[in-house]
Amino acid sequence: MPRGDADLKALLPLAASAFHILLALAAGERHGYSISKEVESATEGMVKLPPGTLYRQIKQMLVDGWIAETASDDEDQRRRTYKLTDRGRKIAQAEAARLEELVRIARERRLLPAVAFG
Template sequence: MDPDLLKRLPLSPAAFCILLALKEGEKHGYGILREVAEQSQGAVKLLPGTLYNLLKRMLDDGWIEELDRPSAPKEDERRRYYRLTGIGEKVVGLEAERLAGLVRAARRRGLLARRGQA
Protein backbone atom coordinates (compact mmCIF):
# COMPACT_ATOMS: atom_id res chain seq x y z
CA MET A 1 0.00 0.00 0.00
CA ASP A 2 1.17 3.50 -0.81
CA PRO A 3 2.30 5.08 2.49
CA ASP A 4 1.69 8.59 1.13
CA LEU A 5 -1.93 7.75 0.41
CA LEU A 6 -2.37 6.06 3.77
CA LYS A 7 -1.28 9.28 5.45
CA ARG A 8 -4.32 10.99 3.92
CA LEU A 9 -6.72 8.63 5.68
CA PRO A 10 -9.20 8.73 7.27
CA LEU A 11 -11.19 10.84 4.83
CA SER A 12 -13.98 13.09 6.01
CA PRO A 13 -17.44 11.60 5.39
CA ALA A 14 -18.08 14.29 2.76
CA ALA A 15 -14.84 13.55 0.89
CA PHE A 16 -15.49 9.80 0.99
CA CYS A 17 -19.03 10.25 -0.29
CA ILE A 18 -17.84 12.46 -3.17
CA LEU A 19 -15.26 9.90 -4.27
CA LEU A 20 -17.85 7.17 -3.89
CA ALA A 21 -20.30 9.11 -6.04
CA LEU A 22 -17.68 9.53 -8.74
CA LYS A 23 -16.82 5.82 -8.63
CA GLU A 24 -20.09 5.24 -10.41
CA GLY A 25 -19.03 7.47 -13.26
CA GLU A 26 -18.42 11.05 -14.26
CA LYS A 27 -20.73 13.65 -12.72
CA HIS A 28 -21.20 17.41 -12.57
CA GLY A 29 -21.37 19.33 -9.30
CA TYR A 30 -25.09 19.06 -8.70
CA GLY A 31 -25.06 15.42 -9.77
CA ILE A 32 -22.41 14.70 -7.10
CA LEU A 33 -24.44 16.59 -4.51
CA ARG A 34 -27.60 14.56 -5.23
CA GLU A 35 -25.73 11.27 -5.31
CA VAL A 36 -24.05 12.01 -1.97
CA ALA A 37 -27.40 12.82 -0.34
CA GLU A 38 -28.91 9.65 -1.77
CA GLN A 39 -26.14 7.22 -0.86
CA SER A 40 -25.83 8.60 2.67
CA GLN A 41 -29.62 8.60 3.05
CA GLY A 42 -29.57 12.30 3.75
CA ALA A 43 -26.92 12.06 6.50
CA VAL A 44 -24.37 14.00 4.44
CA LYS A 45 -25.89 17.16 2.98
CA LEU A 46 -23.39 19.06 0.90
CA LEU A 47 -23.75 22.66 -0.13
CA PRO A 48 -21.74 24.36 -2.89
CA GLY A 49 -19.08 25.89 -0.57
CA THR A 50 -17.98 22.60 0.99
CA LEU A 51 -18.47 20.68 -2.25
CA TYR A 52 -16.18 22.91 -4.30
CA ASN A 53 -13.61 23.23 -1.50
CA LEU A 54 -13.28 19.46 -1.57
CA LEU A 55 -13.40 19.22 -5.37
CA LYS A 56 -10.62 21.80 -5.64
CA ARG A 57 -8.48 19.93 -3.16
CA MET A 58 -9.08 16.62 -4.95
CA LEU A 59 -8.21 18.24 -8.29
CA ASP A 60 -4.99 19.68 -6.78
CA ASP A 61 -4.09 16.26 -5.34
CA GLY A 62 -4.85 14.49 -8.60
CA TRP A 63 -7.60 12.31 -7.11
CA ILE A 64 -10.14 13.55 -9.67
CA GLU A 65 -9.91 15.28 -13.02
CA GLU A 66 -12.12 17.53 -15.00
CA LEU A 67 -13.57 15.96 -18.07
CA ASP A 68 -12.58 17.62 -21.29
CA ARG A 69 -15.79 17.29 -23.22
CA PRO A 70 -18.24 19.74 -24.72
CA SER A 71 -21.52 20.14 -22.88
CA ALA A 72 -24.39 18.16 -24.21
CA PRO A 73 -27.07 20.10 -26.12
CA LYS A 74 -29.54 21.97 -23.89
CA GLU A 75 -27.19 21.49 -20.95
CA ASP A 76 -25.95 24.48 -19.00
CA GLU A 77 -22.55 25.47 -20.35
CA ARG A 78 -21.30 26.24 -16.86
CA ARG A 79 -21.58 22.61 -15.87
CA ARG A 80 -18.29 20.80 -15.67
CA TYR A 81 -17.91 17.09 -15.27
CA TYR A 82 -15.49 15.34 -12.97
CA ARG A 83 -14.25 11.76 -12.80
CA LEU A 84 -11.97 9.68 -10.61
CA THR A 85 -8.32 9.21 -11.54
CA GLY A 86 -6.30 6.09 -10.76
CA ILE A 87 -5.04 7.68 -7.53
CA GLY A 88 -8.59 8.64 -6.56
CA GLU A 89 -9.72 5.04 -7.07
CA LYS A 90 -6.91 3.83 -4.80
CA VAL A 91 -7.78 6.37 -2.11
CA VAL A 92 -11.49 5.55 -2.04
CA GLY A 93 -10.63 1.83 -2.05
CA LEU A 94 -8.27 2.19 0.89
CA GLU A 95 -10.83 4.22 2.82
CA ALA A 96 -13.54 1.64 2.07
CA GLU A 97 -11.24 -1.12 3.38
CA ARG A 98 -10.54 0.91 6.51
CA LEU A 99 -14.25 1.43 7.14
CA ALA A 100 -14.98 -2.24 6.42
CA GLY A 101 -12.41 -3.16 9.09
CA LEU A 102 -14.22 -0.97 11.59
CA VAL A 103 -17.55 -2.52 10.65
CA ARG A 104 -16.07 -6.01 11.15
CA ALA A 105 -14.78 -4.98 14.57
CA ALA A 106 -18.23 -3.64 15.48
CA ARG A 107 -19.83 -6.86 14.30
CA ARG A 108 -17.43 -8.97 16.40
CA ARG A 109 -18.52 -7.00 19.44
CA GLY A 110 -22.15 -7.72 18.71
CA LEU A 111 -22.99 -4.17 17.75
CA LEU A 112 -24.30 -5.24 14.33
CA ALA A 113 -26.39 -8.17 13.18
CA ARG A 114 -24.28 -10.90 11.53
CA ARG A 115 -24.67 -11.49 7.82
CA GLY A 116 -27.82 -13.40 7.07
CA GLN A 117 -29.42 -12.37 10.35
CA ALA A 118 -32.27 -9.91 10.52
Template sequence: MESIYKQPDPQSPLTEVTYFILLSLAPEDRHGYAIMKSVERLSRGRVKLSTGTLYGALQRLLEQGWIAQIEHDQTNHPGRARKVYRLTPLGKAALNAEVNRLHSLLSAAQPHVLEQAP
Protein backbone atom coordinates (compact mmCIF):
# COMPACT_ATOMS: atom_id res chain seq x y z
CA MET A 1 0.00 0.00 0.00
CA GLU A 2 1.35 3.42 -0.99
CA SER A 3 1.82 6.06 1.69
CA ILE A 4 -0.31 9.19 1.51
CA TYR A 5 2.67 11.17 2.77
CA LYS A 6 5.29 12.58 0.45
CA GLN A 7 8.96 11.88 1.06
CA PRO A 8 10.93 15.09 1.58
CA ASP A 9 12.90 16.33 -1.42
CA PRO A 10 16.53 16.73 -0.30
CA GLN A 11 17.04 19.52 -2.86
CA SER A 12 14.02 21.58 -1.78
CA PRO A 13 14.77 24.07 0.96
CA LEU A 14 12.52 24.24 3.99
CA THR A 15 11.06 27.52 5.11
CA GLU A 16 12.75 29.00 8.14
CA VAL A 17 9.61 28.43 10.22
CA THR A 18 9.39 24.77 9.19
CA TYR A 19 13.10 24.23 9.81
CA PHE A 20 13.00 25.64 13.33
CA ILE A 21 9.78 23.82 14.26
CA LEU A 22 11.27 20.49 13.16
CA LEU A 23 14.53 21.33 14.93
CA SER A 24 12.66 22.16 18.14
CA LEU A 25 10.91 18.77 18.04
CA ALA A 26 14.10 16.78 17.33
CA PRO A 27 15.18 16.27 20.95
CA GLU A 28 11.74 15.88 22.54
CA ASP A 29 7.98 16.11 22.14
CA ARG A 30 6.54 19.56 22.83
CA HIS A 31 3.25 21.41 23.05
CA GLY A 32 2.63 24.57 21.04
CA TYR A 33 3.84 27.15 23.54
CA ALA A 34 7.02 25.14 24.21
CA ILE A 35 7.64 24.99 20.44
CA MET A 36 7.25 28.79 20.21
CA LYS A 37 9.77 29.35 23.02
CA SER A 38 12.18 26.74 21.65
CA VAL A 39 12.10 28.27 18.15
CA GLU A 40 12.83 31.70 19.59
CA ARG A 41 15.76 30.28 21.60
CA LEU A 42 17.16 28.17 18.73
CA SER A 43 17.01 31.14 16.34
CA ARG A 44 18.61 33.40 18.95
CA GLY A 45 15.53 35.62 18.94
CA ARG A 46 15.41 36.07 15.17
CA VAL A 47 12.26 33.97 14.68
CA LYS A 48 9.32 34.80 16.93
CA LEU A 49 6.25 32.83 15.96
CA SER A 50 2.76 34.21 16.38
CA THR A 51 0.16 31.65 17.40
CA GLY A 52 -1.45 31.90 13.95
CA THR A 53 1.82 31.20 12.17
CA LEU A 54 2.70 28.37 14.53
CA TYR A 55 -0.62 26.55 14.36
CA GLY A 56 -0.89 27.03 10.59
CA ALA A 57 2.57 25.50 10.18
CA LEU A 58 1.77 22.68 12.62
CA GLN A 59 -1.39 21.84 10.68
CA ARG A 60 0.56 21.69 7.40
CA LEU A 61 3.26 19.51 9.00
CA LEU A 62 0.57 17.18 10.39
CA GLU A 63 -0.97 16.89 6.91
CA GLN A 64 2.45 16.12 5.40
CA GLY A 65 3.08 13.45 8.02
CA TRP A 66 6.24 15.19 9.25
CA ILE A 67 4.88 15.55 12.79
CA ALA A 68 2.22 13.71 14.77
CA GLN A 69 -0.06 14.81 17.57
CA ILE A 70 0.59 12.23 20.26
CA GLU A 71 -1.32 13.06 23.42
CA HIS A 72 -2.98 15.71 25.48
CA ASP A 73 -0.84 16.82 28.39
CA GLN A 74 -2.72 18.01 31.46
CA THR A 75 0.15 17.66 33.93
CA ASN A 76 0.69 21.36 34.69
CA HIS A 77 -2.75 22.56 33.60
CA PRO A 78 -5.45 20.28 35.02
CA GLY A 79 -8.68 20.52 33.06
CA ARG A 80 -6.98 22.22 30.12
CA ALA A 81 -5.58 19.76 27.59
CA ARG A 82 -2.51 20.70 25.56
CA LYS A 83 -1.78 19.14 22.21
CA VAL A 84 1.67 17.57 22.16
CA TYR A 85 3.60 17.10 18.92
CA ARG A 86 6.29 14.61 17.94
CA LEU A 87 8.67 14.49 14.99
CA THR A 88 7.91 11.49 12.73
CA PRO A 89 10.47 9.51 10.70
CA LEU A 90 9.45 11.59 7.64
CA GLY A 91 9.99 14.77 9.64
CA LYS A 92 13.41 13.54 10.75
CA ALA A 93 14.28 12.79 7.12
CA ALA A 94 13.19 16.30 6.09
CA LEU A 95 15.23 17.90 8.87
CA ASN A 96 18.31 15.80 8.07
CA ALA A 97 17.99 16.63 4.36
CA GLU A 98 17.83 20.34 5.18
CA VAL A 99 20.83 20.18 7.52
CA ASN A 100 22.82 18.35 4.81
CA ARG A 101 21.69 20.87 2.17
CA LEU A 102 22.73 23.82 4.36
CA HIS A 103 26.04 22.16 5.20
CA SER A 104 26.74 21.63 1.50
CA LEU A 105 25.98 25.29 0.74
CA LEU A 106 28.20 26.50 3.56
CA SER A 107 31.03 24.16 2.55
CA ALA A 108 30.91 25.45 -1.01
CA ALA A 109 30.93 29.09 0.09
CA GLN A 110 33.49 28.88 2.86
CA PRO A 111 36.69 28.96 0.80
CA HIS A 112 35.39 31.81 -1.37
CA VAL A 113 33.61 34.34 0.80
CA LEU A 114 34.15 33.64 4.46
CA GLU A 115 37.24 34.64 6.36
CA GLN A 116 39.03 31.70 7.88
CA ALA A 117 39.40 31.75 11.65
CA PRO A 118 43.04 32.07 12.83
Protein backbone atom coordinates (compact mmCIF):
# COMPACT_ATOMS: atom_id res chain seq x y z
CA MET A 1 0.00 0.00 0.00
CA PRO A 2 1.46 3.38 -1.01
CA ARG A 3 2.58 5.61 1.78
CA GLY A 4 0.00 8.12 2.93
CA ASP A 5 -3.02 6.00 2.14
CA ALA A 6 -3.45 4.99 5.72
CA ASP A 7 -4.18 8.44 7.06
CA LEU A 8 -6.31 9.10 4.03
CA LYS A 9 -8.63 6.23 4.85
CA ALA A 10 -8.95 7.50 8.38
CA LEU A 11 -10.92 10.43 6.95
CA LEU A 12 -13.51 8.13 5.46
CA PRO A 13 -16.39 7.87 5.20
CA LEU A 14 -16.95 11.49 4.27
CA ALA A 15 -20.16 13.27 5.16
CA ALA A 16 -22.42 12.99 2.13
CA SER A 17 -22.44 16.78 1.77
CA ALA A 18 -18.64 16.90 1.76
CA PHE A 19 -18.34 14.33 -1.01
CA HIS A 20 -20.90 16.14 -3.12
CA ILE A 21 -18.96 19.37 -2.83
CA LEU A 22 -15.72 17.69 -3.86
CA LEU A 23 -17.52 15.93 -6.69
CA ALA A 24 -18.90 19.21 -7.97
CA LEU A 25 -15.45 20.79 -7.88
CA ALA A 26 -13.93 17.79 -9.64
CA ALA A 27 -15.64 19.03 -12.78
CA GLY A 28 -13.93 22.41 -12.50
CA GLU A 29 -13.83 25.60 -10.51
CA ARG A 30 -17.06 26.81 -9.01
CA HIS A 31 -18.34 29.29 -6.49
CA GLY A 32 -20.31 28.19 -3.48
CA TYR A 33 -23.82 28.88 -4.60
CA SER A 34 -23.26 27.18 -7.95
CA ILE A 35 -21.97 24.12 -6.13
CA SER A 36 -25.28 23.80 -4.34
CA LYS A 37 -27.15 24.16 -7.64
CA GLU A 38 -24.95 21.59 -9.35
CA VAL A 39 -25.44 19.10 -6.53
CA GLU A 40 -29.17 19.55 -6.53
CA SER A 41 -29.41 19.09 -10.27
CA ALA A 42 -26.97 16.17 -10.44
CA THR A 43 -28.96 14.30 -7.79
CA GLU A 44 -32.34 15.30 -9.20
CA GLY A 45 -33.21 17.10 -6.02
CA MET A 46 -32.41 14.15 -3.76
CA VAL A 47 -29.50 15.96 -2.14
CA LYS A 48 -29.73 19.59 -1.10
CA LEU A 49 -27.04 21.73 0.44
CA PRO A 50 -28.71 24.32 2.65
CA PRO A 51 -26.52 27.37 3.31
CA GLY A 52 -25.54 26.38 6.81
CA THR A 53 -24.17 23.07 5.61
CA LEU A 54 -22.64 24.42 2.41
CA TYR A 55 -20.65 27.34 3.79
CA ARG A 56 -19.68 25.52 6.94
CA GLN A 57 -18.21 22.72 4.85
CA ILE A 58 -16.43 25.14 2.54
CA LYS A 59 -14.89 26.99 5.46
CA GLN A 60 -13.64 23.78 7.01
CA MET A 61 -12.32 22.42 3.74
CA LEU A 62 -10.31 25.62 3.25
CA VAL A 63 -8.83 25.23 6.71
CA ASP A 64 -8.04 21.58 6.04
CA GLY A 65 -6.57 22.28 2.61
CA TRP A 66 -9.01 20.15 0.64
CA ILE A 67 -9.95 23.10 -1.52
CA ALA A 68 -8.44 26.50 -2.25
CA GLU A 69 -9.89 29.80 -3.28
CA THR A 70 -8.96 30.90 -6.77
CA ALA A 71 -8.54 34.40 -8.13
CA SER A 72 -11.19 34.05 -10.76
CA ASP A 73 -11.94 36.53 -13.51
CA ASP A 74 -15.57 36.55 -12.41
CA GLU A 75 -16.93 40.07 -12.36
CA ASP A 76 -19.48 39.32 -9.69
CA GLN A 77 -17.78 40.50 -6.54
CA ARG A 78 -19.96 38.48 -4.25
CA ARG A 79 -18.69 35.20 -5.59
CA ARG A 80 -15.83 33.25 -4.12
CA THR A 81 -14.64 30.50 -6.40
CA TYR A 82 -12.87 27.34 -5.32
CA LYS A 83 -10.93 24.49 -6.80
CA LEU A 84 -9.78 21.12 -5.53
CA THR A 85 -6.30 20.88 -4.11
CA ASP A 86 -4.20 17.79 -4.80
CA ARG A 87 -5.09 16.57 -1.36
CA GLY A 88 -8.79 17.26 -1.89
CA ARG A 89 -8.67 15.28 -5.11
CA LYS A 90 -7.00 12.33 -3.39
CA ILE A 91 -9.64 12.36 -0.69
CA ALA A 92 -12.42 12.46 -3.27
CA GLN A 93 -10.78 9.56 -5.08
CA ALA A 94 -10.58 7.55 -1.88
CA GLU A 95 -14.21 8.17 -1.07
CA ALA A 96 -15.26 7.34 -4.62
CA ALA A 97 -13.35 4.06 -4.36
CA ARG A 98 -15.07 3.31 -1.07
CA LEU A 99 -18.49 3.89 -2.61
CA GLU A 100 -17.55 1.79 -5.63
CA GLU A 101 -16.74 -1.07 -3.30
CA LEU A 102 -20.11 -0.66 -1.59
CA VAL A 103 -21.83 -0.77 -4.96
CA ARG A 104 -19.88 -3.91 -5.82
CA ILE A 105 -21.09 -5.57 -2.63
CA ALA A 106 -24.63 -4.41 -3.31
CA ARG A 107 -24.48 -5.98 -6.77
CA GLU A 108 -23.00 -9.16 -5.38
CA ARG A 109 -26.01 -9.36 -3.09
CA ARG A 110 -28.37 -8.81 -5.98
CA LEU A 111 -29.51 -5.36 -5.01
CA LEU A 112 -28.41 -4.21 -8.44
CA PRO A 113 -28.68 -5.98 -11.81
CA ALA A 114 -25.61 -7.88 -12.89
CA VAL A 115 -23.58 -6.04 -15.47
CA ALA A 116 -21.87 -7.51 -18.52
CA PHE A 117 -18.08 -7.39 -18.26
CA GLY A 118 -18.44 -5.66 -14.91
